[in-house]
Amino acid sequence: MLIAMSWLLDLGCTGPLKEENVNGQRTLNKDDLRTSRMGTDRVRIPVQQGESALLATASVDAPNTIHVRSLTSPDGEEVFRSAEWNDSPYTKTNAGFIATTVTLNWPILASDIPLTEGTWTLELGVVDENTRFTASDYSLDVLFKEDADWTSGVLDVALIYTDGLDADADVMQAVQAAKEMWRDLYATAGIEIRTSEFAFDGEQLGPPAFDDEPAFIDISADTPISTINVVLSEWIEGYADVLGISGDIPGPLVPTARSAVQLGVRLAAGTDGTFDEEETRILAETMAHETAHYLGLFHPVEREGWDEYDVLEDTPECNNESQCITRLQSNLMFPFPVCPALRCVRQEELTDEQQAVLNRYTGVN
Numbered sequence: 001m002l003i004a005m006s007w008l009l010d011l012g013c014t015g016p017l018k019e020e021n022v023n024g025q026r027t028l029n030k031d032d033l034r035t036s037r038m039g040t041d042r043v044r045i046p047v048q049q050g051e052s053a054l055l056a057t058a059s060v061d062a063p064n065t066i067h068v069r070s071l072t073s074p075d076g077e078e079v080f081r082s083a084e085w086n087d088s089p090y091t092k093t094n095a096g097f098i099a100t101t102v103t104l105n106w107p108i109l110a111s112d113i114p115l116t117e118g119t120w121t122l123e124l125g126v127v128d129e130n131t132r133f134t135a136s137d138y139s140l141d142v143l144f145k146e147d148a149d150w151t152s153g154v155l156d157v158a159l160i161y162t163d164g165l166d167a168d169a170d171v172m173q174a175v176q177a178a179k180e181m182w183r184d185l186y187a188t189a190g191i192e193i194r195t196s197e198f199a200f201d202g203e204q205l206g207p208p209a210f211d212d213e214p215a216f217i218d219i220s221a222d223t224p225i226s227t228i229n230v231v232l233s234e235w236i237e238g239y240a241d242v243l244g245i246s247g248d249i250p251g252p253l254v255p256t257a258r259s260a261v262q263l264g265v266r267l268a269a270g271t272d273g274t275f276d277e278e279e280t281r282i283l284a285e286t287m288a289h290e291t292a293h294y295l296g297l298f299h300p301v302e303r304e305g306w307d308e309y310d311v312l313e314d315t316p317e318c319n320n321e322s323q324c325i326t327r328l329q330s331n332l333m334f335p336f337p338v339c340p341a342l343r344c345v346r347q348e349e350l351t352d353e354q355q356a357v358l359n360r361y362t363g364v365n
């Protein structure tokens, strides 16, 4: 009897996820997981020696929503607990907030408990449209990277032209110039950008942040798994005054309806419709800013109320617009371009802690 029980326990320890190697990257996944009647599920994640970061993406069908409740190390230490952040003015990740697709990268900060070999436990929770916990099917994908160097890495980016923009010579020229500026900007964080370019010939796309544009599933499935999809569109549908939008913070690497960054290049080109030098630089900064959201960075301060902040200790705090502009206007992650006179302020600075977050993202290898 004892032997049978220990055999059963061992069987349980293998974990329920299916292991696959996709383009040299170890992944675990299962698309028919189910939460208990209490609405939660705990999934064992076997981390192998040498693996330094993981990216877990969980999805449910609307109207249900899912979130990461906690992540526990092999020692039984709860290294992340979403409830801790519910009423906080600081934001560390969107993974703890309910959505139809959520993504957690771990570690996030240099001060986080590092990933170590052994069995980690990810706890997920699903709620219905009345935010009541509910039993629900859900899917989970976990990707790993092996990269012990937190000061440098390579990021693969696919630039995807939509709305026929690949036939617009002015846009193409501006994007090529902006790409080089973006490359220089990320080099200051030790990140080398490797780009590929595609044209998408489908209909106008909705933005990726709401998990309701299925075309991003197909676009993401057509590029290698570790690639960030930067989609160039004429405008961001429904957000004509927004330069760019990120699928999530951090964003997923597996194909989902959120697996893209989208930029509206007509707004970036200004009222005359052509890119001057400054507009090209702002396009570059927008590419860098939105992709940095995707890699896990929040604005150092949010413009609604000037009272919500990123969790980083080396991005200064401030309490009103003029103070925040004074202290943070040169930071890449400031919420908007600052153009006091004829020129806009260059927004290229990344603090040490911001650079540390970017280098911890599982897609930066």
Ligand SMILES: [Zn+2]
Pocket (backbone or CB within 6 Å): 289, 290, 293, 299, 334, 335
């Ligand atoms: Zn932003």
